[in-house]
Amino acid sequence: MKVLVAVKRVVDYNVKIRVKADQTGVDLNNVKMSMNPFDEIGVEEALRMKEAGSVEEIVAVSIGVQQCQETIRTALAMGADRGILVKTEQELEPLHVAKIMAALIAEEQPDVVILGKQAIDDDCNQTGQMLAALMDWPQGTFASKIELADGKANVTREVDGGLQTLTLDLPMVVTTDLRLNEPRYASLPNIMKAKKKPIDEKTPEELGVDTAPRLTTLKVEDPPARQAGVKVEDVADLVDKLRNEAGVI
Amino acid sequence: MDFALTPEQQMIYDYGSKLAQSYDHKHWLEKARAHEFPREMWQRAAEDGFCGLMVPEEYGGGGLGLLEMALLLEGMADHGVPLLMYVVGPTMALGHISKHGSDQQKSRYLPDACAGKTLFCFAITEPTAGSNSMRINSVAKPDGNRFKLSGNKVFITGVDVCDYAVVVARTTPHDQVQRKTDGFTLFIVDLKAKGVDYHAIDMSIVAPEEQFTMFFDEVDLGPEDVIGEVGDGFNTLFDLLNPERVTVAALSCGIGRFAVNKAAEYASERVVFDGPIGAYQGVQHPLAVAKTQLEMASLMTRQAAWQYDNGEQAGPAANMAKYAAAEAGIMGVEASLQAHGGNGFTHEYGIYDLYSMVRLMRTAPINRELILNYIGERVLGMPRSY
Ligand SMILES: Cc1cc2nc3c(=O)[nH]c(=O)nc-3n(C[C@H](O)[C@H](O)[C@H](O)COP(=O)(O)OP(=O)(O)OC[C@H]3O[C@@H](n4cnc5c(N)ncnc54)[C@H](O)[C@@H]3O)c2cc1C
Numbered sequence: 056m057k058v059l060v061a062v063k064r065v066v067d068y069n070v071k072i073r074v075k076a077d078q079t080g081v082d083l084n085n086v087k088m089s090m091n092p093f094d095e096i097g098v099e100e101a102l103r104m105k106e107a108g109s110v111e112e113i114v115a116v117s118i119g120v121q122q123c124q125e126t127i128r129t130a131l132a133m134g135a136d137r138g139i140l141v142k143t144e145q146e147l148e149p150l151h152v153a154k155i156m157a158a159l160i161a162e163e164q165p166d167v168v169i170l171g172k173q174a175i176d177d178d179c180n181q182t183g184q185m186l187a188a189l190m191d192w193p194q195g196t197f198a199s200k201i202e203l204a205d206g207k208a209n210v211t212r213e214v215d216g217g218l219q220t221l222t223l224d225l226p227m228v229v230t231t232d233l234r235l236n237e238p239r240y241a242s243l244p245n246i247m248k249a250k251k252k253p254i255d256e257k258t259p260e261e262l263g264v265d266t267a268p269r270l271t272t273l274k275v276e277d278p279p280a281r282q283a284g285v286k287v288e289d290v291a292d293l294v295d296k297l298r299n300e301a302g303v304i
Numbered sequence: 305m306d307f308a309l310t311p312e313q314q315m316i317y318d319y320g321s322k323l324a325q326s327y328d329h330k331h332w333l334e335k336a337r338a339h340e341f342p343r344e345m346w347q348r349a350a351e352d353g354f355c356g357l358m359v360p361e362e363y364g365g366g367g368l369g370l371l372e373m374a375l376l377l378e379g380m381a382d383h384g385v386p387l388l389m390y391v392v393g394p395t396m397a398l399g400h401i402s403k404h405g406s407d408q409q410k411s412r413y414l415p416d417a418c419a420g421k422t423l424f425c426f427a428i429t430e431p432t433a434g435s436n437s438m439r440i441n442s443v444a445k446p447d448g449n450r451f452k453l454s455g456n457k458v459f460i461t462g463v464d465v466c467d468y469a470v471v472v473a474r475t476t477p478h479d480q481v482q483r484k485t486d487g488f489t490l491f492i493v494d495l496k497a498k499g500v501d502y503h504a505i506d507m508s509i510v511a512p513e514e515q516f517t518m519f520f521d522e523v524d525l526g527p528e529d530v531i532g533e534v535g536d537g538f539n540t541l542f543d544l545l546n547p548e549r550v551t552v553a554a555l556s557c558g559i560g561r562f563a564v565n566k567a568a569e570y571a572s573e574r575v576v577f578d579g580p581i582g583a584y585q586g587v588q589h590p591l592a593v594a595k596t597q598l599e600m601a602s603l604m605t606r607q608a609a610w611q612y613d614n615g616e617q618a619g620p621a622a623n624m625a626k627y628a629a630a631e632a633g634i635m636g637v638e639a640s641l642q643a644h645g646g647n648g649f650t651h652e653y654g655i656y657d658l659y660s661m662v663r664l665m666r667t668a669p670i671n672r673e674l675i676l677n678y679i680g681e682r683v684l685g686m687p688r689s690y
Pocket of ligand 1 (some may be wrong): 392425426427428429430431433434435436458459460461462509515664667668669670671672673674677690
């Protein structure tokens, strides 16, 4: 079996982001970029499938600027076999990404496609679902457990109020949730091996995907600043403050 | 000129920073306060291949250089996890055995050390010979084709957690050599050998590693324990001491950056009068100056490492990097401490806890004055004072 994993280059989760003065977006100058944490979980899950013997090849895909190659290298250093960079300077929306992924699926014929449930920059949570719809494949979103057996997969999903387990036919699309696994760090031997693994470059045009924007961003603003909190002495103090200062009980 | 790290170098730095997030600053601080070695973290890094970073691949290592080691340590220290053991073990001892050891020594010691199964420390300093290494008088007296090592070492980091020490001794006493640099020999000493004894020194520095006094009493050593040539130790000594200066510089830059970043965050939120204190230039500028000094020192550190890896004369840059980084690190912790006000002195914020470690780096492994002597005399060609 073959797994296609999507890896997005995003602002590192430790960075305190700033909105640009002209309110057109987030300032990305001199900001550390890393792999979307949900995609790290995706790569890890693919690696575990391979280590369990159910998968032969893992292909990591990133879509965006040239530097996305670094994100693919990270996936290769974790253990993915090869990479595909779909290069574009264009700002992409979830539908563009889903269409590009669909075009790659047509070329690569994977059995499983893994994406993060969302990327921590725009938090859209749409790409996996759109891709499943475009492919007319089953989807297991917010996966916290994936078991492969006999051309099917049991996917446990984190839903409101509990866990739901679905049986999906392959090929399928899954999106990862936080508790699916704890991703490994790239070991030194694997970092060195990644150097020799191939990364293919393509463009959306070559894949026949139109990436013209369909959305217009009107304004990007900071969330309203939160007041500093106070420490309460004990429960009685808390209740007193909720009743008499906050007036909520 | 290309200042960019290769993707591999970047991933090595990233590994250091991620390791320092799994075994984070709080974990380091707990261990440092208890003087307890972070064994689990060490093991994890060893399993991921990083203890053997400078060891050739055929002996279980990564086959990389000092620059990559410095980047790994910067990645860790930038996130509040500076480890002295990485300087003396994987950098100095393993680096030296890789470079100057016999094939037999390499296959005997390196694979286990890469796997984290054995640890190495490094011993040169003696009670009467710290800054002046020429004066060391631990003597390995030739006895047929073997040696009997006797003497005393002090301030040796991490002896209790180690299996072996790389020991600098004299095979010809200091008063019997023609040139004072003659007669040095480097040995690998098994810490379990008969005649080896050590005691912890009650240090006031907050670090997970402890320092020890070591005693050697007629320790039996053979030719198989000699690294390089008998009597020729001085000629390779700087392949130990320059990497030490470079990695200590990397640690100093890291501690300084960690402290400055903490302060920038704290001062941006702490309100004392009207706005955050970080808006006051009295708070902002010392942090900005320290940041500038730290980044300059870090560049010099990388240059020194690069020169070492490329077989160039790395002495001047390694000394300047160590000097600049220690001073910048101290400046960073100092500015951070002041920005934190009283909170800087609490265990919760732990800024003052960084002070002893970063301040150490002005004194050890080589003190500021000796570095300045070196730069004055060797780089600028001025007359010697001592
Ligand atoms: C925490 C810690 C860990 C250490 N770990 C190790 C280790 O693992 N292995 C090891 O071998 N050693 C280790 N050391 C020892 C360290 O390298 C020495 O302490 C250091 O080299 C200084 O030597 P000294 O203490 O004998 O000081 P001295 O040589 O007595 O010097 C005292 C001071 O005199 C001044 N001075 C000396 N000579 C000159 C000069 N020519 N010109 C101007 N001023 C001068 C300097 O200001 C110096 O600080 C460690 C020390 C510490 C504190």
